[in-house]
Amino acid sequence: MASAASTDREERVLQIIETARAKRPRFRDEQITLAHGAGGKATQTLIEGLLAPAFGIAELADAGVMENVAITSDSFVVKPLRFPGGSIGELAVNGTVNDLAMAGARPGAMTLAMILEEGLDADILRQEVDAVARAAAAAGVAVVGGDTKVVERGAADQMYLSSTGIGFIDPRAMLAPHKIRPGDQVLVSGPIGEHGTAIMLARNQFDLDAEIESDTCSLWPAVDALLEAVGAELHCLRDATRGGVASVLNELARAAGVAVVAREADVPVSPVVAAAAELLGIDPLYIANEGRLVAFVAPQTADRALEALRGVAGCEQAASIGEVRGDPPGMVLVQTSFGGRRVMDQLVGDPLPRIC
Amino acid sequence: MASAASTDREERVLQIIETARAKRPRFRDEQITLAHGAGGKATQTLIEGLLAPAFGIAELADAGVMENVAITSDSFVVKPLRFPGGSIGELAVNGTVNDLAMAGARPGAMTLAMILEEGLDADILRQEVDAVARAAAAAGVAVVGGDTKVVERGAADQMYLSSTGIGFIDPRAMLAPHKIRPGDQVLVSGPIGEHGTAIMLARNQFDLDAEIESDTCSLWPAVDALLEAVGAELHCLRDATRGGVASVLNELARAAGVAVVAREADVPVSPVVAAAAELLGIDPLYIANEGRLVAFVAPQTADRALEALRGVAGCEQAASIGEVRGDPPGMVLVQTSFGGRRVMDQLVGDPLPRIC
Numbered sequence: 001m002a003s004a005a006s007t008d009r010e011e012r013v014l015q016i017i018e019t020a021r022a023k024r025p026r027f028r029d030e031q032i033t034l035a036h037g038a039g040g041k042a043t044q045t046l047i048e049g050l051l052a053p054a055f056g057i058a059e060l061a062d063a064g065v066m067e068n069v070a071i072t073s074d075s076f077v078v079k080p081l082r083f084p085g086g087s088i089g090e091l092a093v094n095g096t097v098n099d100l101a102m103a104g105a106r107p108g109a110m111t112l113a114m115i116l117e118e119g120l121d122a123d124i125l126r127q128e129v130d131a132v133a134r135a136a137a138a139a140g141v142a143v144v145g146g147d148t149k150v151v152e153r154g155a156a157d158q159m160y161l162s163s164t165g166i167g168f169i170d171p172r173a174m175l176a177p178h179k180i181r182p183g184d185q186v187l188v189s190g191p192i193g194e195h196g197t198a199i200m201l202a203r204n205q206f207d208l209d210a211e212i213e214s215d216t217c218s219l220w221p222a223v224d225a226l227l228e229a230v231g232a233e234l235h236c237l238r239d240a241t242r243g244g245v246a247s248v249l250n251e252l253a254r255a256a257g258v259a260v261v262a263r264e265a266d267v268p269v270s271p272v273v274a275a276a277a278e279l280l281g282i283d284p285l286y287i288a289n290e291g292r293l294v295a296f297v298a299p300q301t302a303d304r305a306l307e308a309l310r311g312v313a314g315c316e317q318a319a320s321i322g323e324v325r326g327d328p329p330g331m332v333l334v335q336t337s338f339g340g341r342r343v344m345d346q347l348v349g350d351p352l353p354r355i356c
Numbered sequence: 357m358a359s360a361a362s363t364d365r366e367e368r369v370l371q372i373i374e375t376a377r378a379k380r381p382r383f384r385d386e387q388i389t390l391a392h393g394a395g396g397k398a399t400q401t402l403i404e405g406l407l408a409p410a411f412g413i414a415e416l417a418d419a420g421v422m423e424n425v426a427i428t429s430d431s432f433v434v435k436p437l438r439f440p441g442g443s444i445g446e447l448a449v450n451g452t453v454n455d456l457a458m459a460g461a462r463p464g465a466m467t468l469a470m471i472l473e474e475g476l477d478a479d480i481l482r483q484e485v486d487a488v489a490r491a492a493a494a495a496g497v498a499v500v501g502g503d504t505k506v507v508e509r510g511a512a513d514q515m516y517l518s519s520t521g522i523g524f525i526d527p528r529a530m531l532a533p534h535k536i537r538p539g540d541q542v543l544v545s546g547p548i549g550e551h552g553t554a555i556m557l558a559r560n561q562f563d564l565d566a567e568i569e570s571d572t573c574s575l576w577p578a579v580d581a582l583l584e585a586v587g588a589e590l591h592c593l594r595d596a597t598r599g600g601v602a603s604v605l606n607e608l609a610r611a612a613g614v615a616v617v618a619r620e621a622d623v624p625v626s627p628v629v630a631a632a633a634e635l636l637g638i639d640p641l642y643i644a645n646e647g648r649l650v651a652f653v654a655p656q657t658a659d660r661a662l663e664a665l666r667g668v669a670g671c672e673q674a675a676s677i678g679e680v681r682g683d684p685p686g687m688v689l690v691q692t693s694f695g696g697r698r699v700m701d702q703l704v705g706d707p708l709p710r711i712c
Contacts, residue, residue: 032476037506046504050482054489055499064500066465066522069425073467073520074503077511109422111429113518115471120388126406133410143411144420147430147518148402150393151710155433155513160505162469162518164429166422354507 025049039242039288040347044251063103065169070105072096073164079354081124081158083202085194085213088161089131091290091356094216096165097139098239101223102293104173107139110165113147117156124158132161139218141165172227177255179235184324185302186260187295189222189315190215192245193273193287199355206279212272215314217291222312226295229308233298240292241356243347246285246332248294249322250346254330262322262344265337285334286347288355296324381405395598395644396703400607419459421525426461428452429520435710437480437514439558441550441569444517445487447646447712450572452521453495454595457579458649460529463495466521469503473512480514488517495574497521528583533611535591540680541658542616543651545578545671546571548601549629549643555711562635568628571670573647578668582651585664589654596648597712599703602641604650605678605688606702613685618678618700621693641690642703644711652680 027049035042057064063072074095081088097107112132116125136143198214200206219239226234236256238248245267249260262285269277269284277284291314297305302320309318322335332344383405391398413420419428430451437444453463468488472481492499554570556562575595582590592612594604601623605616618641625633625640633640647670653661658676665674688700 027478029478031478032472032474032481032506034474034506034508036472037504043504050485051502051504054485055492056489057499064465064467066498066500069522071427071465071467071520071522072501073429073469073518075469075471075505075518077471077505077507109420109427111420111427111520113429113431113520115431115433115516115518116388116392118388118390122383122385122387125388129406129410133412136411142422143413144422145428146407148393148399148407149431149433149516149710150388150390151433151513151516152390154510156516157507157511160471160507160512160516162429162431162471162503162520164427164467164469164518164520166425166427166522350506354505 034350034353038347038350038353039247063099063105065103068169069166070100070103070169071164071166072099073162074099075160075162076356077160077354078199078356079157080202081128083214084198084211086216087128087131088159089128090135090216092161092163093132093135093139094218094290095356096163097141098219100165100167101220102237102239104175105167105169107141107165107167107220109142109144110136110163111145112143113162115156115160116148116150117158118150118153120158128159139220170227172231174232175234175236177236177252180252180256180258180296180324181235182258182324182326183299184235184296185299185320186262186322186324187297187306187309187318187320188245188268189219189293189309189318191268191270191273191317192240192289192292193269193277193284195290196287196352196355197273197276200276200352206276208276208279210272210275212270215289215291217314219291219293222293222309222315225308225312226305230297230301230305233301234295234305235298236296238294240289240294242288244286244288245294246283246344247347249332249344253332257329259325259328260322260332261325261335262332263335266319266321268317268319285344290356390706390709394703394706394709395603419455419461421459424525425522426456426459426525427520427522428455429518430455431516431518432712433516433710434555434712435513436558437484439570440554440567442572443484443487444515445484446491446572448517448519449488449491449495450574450646451597451712452519453497454575456521456523457576458593458595460531461523461525463497463521463523463576465498465500466492466519467501468499469518471512471516472504472506473514474506474509476514484515495576526583528587530588531590531592533592533608536608536612536614536652536680537591538614538680538682539655540591540652541655541676542618542678542680543653543662543665543674544601544624544677545575545649545665545674547624547626547673548596548645548648549625549633549640551646552643552708552711553629553632556632556708562632564632564635566628566631568626571645571647573670575647575649578649578665578671581664581668582661586653586657586661589657590651590661591654592652594650596645596650598644600642600644601650602639602688602700603703609688610686615681615684616678616688617681617691618688619691622675622677624673624675641700646712
């Protein structure tokens with residue numbers, strides 16, 4: 001099983017390299033902008049046009065895989081540090097755990113590197129260290145190492161965290177973008193856009209009298225349930241973080257050379273998220289999540305997968321939101337509630353910086 | 357061999373826990389200061405008084421070990437980004453590679469998380485991505501993943517990097533602080549203090565008409581040579597980064613419950629480093645290195661170890677600088693060139709922030 005998975009990964013790497021070579025954009029920018037960190041087109045250009053060729057890899061994925069070990073790193077610069085439903089410490093754990101889970105790896109251990117601003121209130125540090133410890137315990141990962149740097153006042157905004165996770169590829173998992181096939185069903189694990197909306201409300205950017213909590217959580221239980229229910233019929237997973245579900249669908253449609261048709265009416269969205277999205281003038285499908293996954297499953301097992309997902313705590317509102325088509329390759333289309341169709345493109349710019 | 361190594365690690369963990377429990381300081385500070393990032397007493401209090409108990413581990417080591425996999429994370433905030441002999445990109449690779457090497461692990465792969473300031477000149481990013489790629493190739497590690505965040509102008513100082521490495525424990529390595537025994541010889545792999553001095557000169561903090569290059573490099577070739585020459589007679593390794601050789605000796609004397617006597621006259625120091633140290637009023641033994649290790653070896657194999665070390669490119673000036681004694685436990689003493697003795701204590705405060 002391990003060597004089969006390894007062959008599979010080699011295939012995946014070859015596939016990704018081919019795709020990337022065919023379409024690699026050039027990084028021609030003269031200055032870094034917030035958009036380079038937003039998860040949309042500018043981020044893609046930075047990764048595919050600069051980082052990937054420099055490091056000799058097809059793309060800087062959410063998790064790299066060596067033998068059966070998956071490794072992933074993320075930095076967290078969320079503002080404010082604490083928000084309804086979570087804080088930077090929980091994001092640092094769950095974000096890392098989820099990148100492993102999306103690679104089909106059971107999270108094992110993590111490290112935590114902190115950049116602190118001189119003068120930071122030590123109680124804020126205590127709170128976030130505690131948040132990391134609680135989230136790690138909840139996710140079943142051990143914190144095995146770390147690093148602390150302090151920069152002068154004004155050279156950081158309170159605190160930034162970088163976390164790295166390692167995990168071991170689950171033998172049931174055969175996940176890769178190129179496994180996605182026309183006919184595959186697209187599932188989401190719960191209502192979308194709650195993390196981004198919670199951050200917006202916490203910043204008081206709107207005159208909106210509503211409360212919503214971030215969705216930040218470990219997605220390994222959901223992945224475990226999906227693998228148990230449908231095994232290798234689960235074709236690909238992504239957590240819909242920066243850039244939201246729309247960005248995930250675009251990335252995978254492009255990587256797999258397929259089209260995705262999403263049914264707007266089937267996408268679970270809470271009323272608060274819908275209202276905030278309307279105020280901001282953006283589609284909830286572009287709003288960031290920190291505890292929601294998108295799964296591509298073979299059509300004959302989609303019902304079973306959805307049932308398994310709904311049995312996981314926090315995923316009761318999981319839904320089937322669309323399907324994969326052969327044409328037009330690389331495109332994402334939305335079937336609107338009114339029966340029309342529109343293209344759902346990649347995000348350009350950053351409507352909401354420092355979301356995670 | 358693997359299971360012997362595993363038992364050895366368990367022993368080491370137990371040993372460290374006992375030591376830490378007996379002496380754990382409390383973290384009572386109200387604000388974070390630059391000293392918390394300097395590698396001395398304040399850092400130790402933060403780690404042992406806050407982080408270690410919160411995460412349920414004995415201490416946040418430079419590299420954590422799970423099964424035979426070692427993992428390590430560091431952030432880099434060096435100022436200026438480029439300096440004679442290197443740049444932040446090279447530090448991010450070599451610092452991570454060296455933490456693995458010190459755990460007896462052959463570096464395998466790394467990830468890179470970047471926090472960029474809005475408005476950063478894209479050419480600076482290009483240079484540093486290139487520096488990472490070149491240093492990774494030189495050290496034989498693959499960059500397998502990463503992350504990019506962008507914060508607003510003024511919320512970071514150009515760029516910060518966090519790198520994480522994973523490596524596999526070399527079966528020849530049986531390294532642990534509690535393996536250090538009275539009689540062990542203390543080796544350093546080359547002249548000390550050059551990285552810290554290069555940074556100081558690059559900042560124009562002195563009116564000193566001299567040039568010196570950072571010592572940043574991968575130390576795996578040195579570790580490989582030592583393991584080949586003396587195997588399990590190599591008892592413990594540390595790279596002497598923040599806080600310098602003095603901090604490493606203090607940390608290990610304390611962890612192993614032994615005394616270390618260093619012979620000042622035998623410590624290799626270049627004239628430029630000696631002059632800069634005199635100007636700053638600090639001992640070169642406290643100045644940071646980014647490519648120098650301290651090795652503890654059994655007395656009967658010390659000559660062989662030193663010869664092997666001197667055969668490695670960049671380690672030609674390796675030297676034996678002291679030895680381990682039984683008493684007084686936890687103390688580091690320096691035999692001065694004049695025949696006297698003084699206590700070489702842990703660093704207090706931070707004479708030179710943002711050195712790495």
